Amino acid sequence: MALRNVPFRSEVLGWDPDSLADYxxxxxxxxxxxxVKKYHIDGARFLNLTENDIQKFPKLRVPILxxxxxxxxxxxERRSIFTRKPQVPRFPEETESHEEDNGGWSSFMRQLSPQESRT
Incomplete structure (x- = not known):
């Protein structure tokens, strides 16, 4: 038996007897x-097999198990020290429409009379 592609320990710890039986x-x-079904052996119990648990499996399978x-x-599960962060766009797109952009002074601008402009 080639022991490639074995599941992660953290995954197996969460298995119920049906999941282990499916495996x-x-x-x-x-x-x-x-x-596994008869003796209700779950993933955590399988990873910590006692002598009593081992005897419940067929003798020919014990070395393999x-x-x-x-x-x-x-x-x-290997976790990287340098976790990748989702990339954030450097320049967010504008969400508002600025068709008439007066520099923000539109409400303050009015026509000055000739007398006001001389002072």
Whole structure:
């Protein structure tokens, strides 16, 4: 069995017995699938197998299951130190229409009379 593409430990910890059984079904381990359903073994319990739990699985599968459990426990989700931030546009688009832009002085502008302009 090639132990590639094992799920992340954090993911398996959240699995209920049905999810773990589905995983064994995908691996074509129908005998393990039955044991998981019968004994209600969830993901957290599978990752911390006790001697009592191991005895519930077929003896021929025990070495493979132990190895699988170890590999999943090692497979922590890697988080980068430098997380990517969503890019923010440097120049936001204008949302308002400025068809008649008078520099903001439109309400203050009026025609000066000739006498007012001389003073």
């Amino acid at each position: 064994f079904k995908k691996l074509n381990y129908k005998d393990c699938e039955k044991a 132990s190895k699988l459990s170890q590999e999943i426990n090692k497979n922590e």
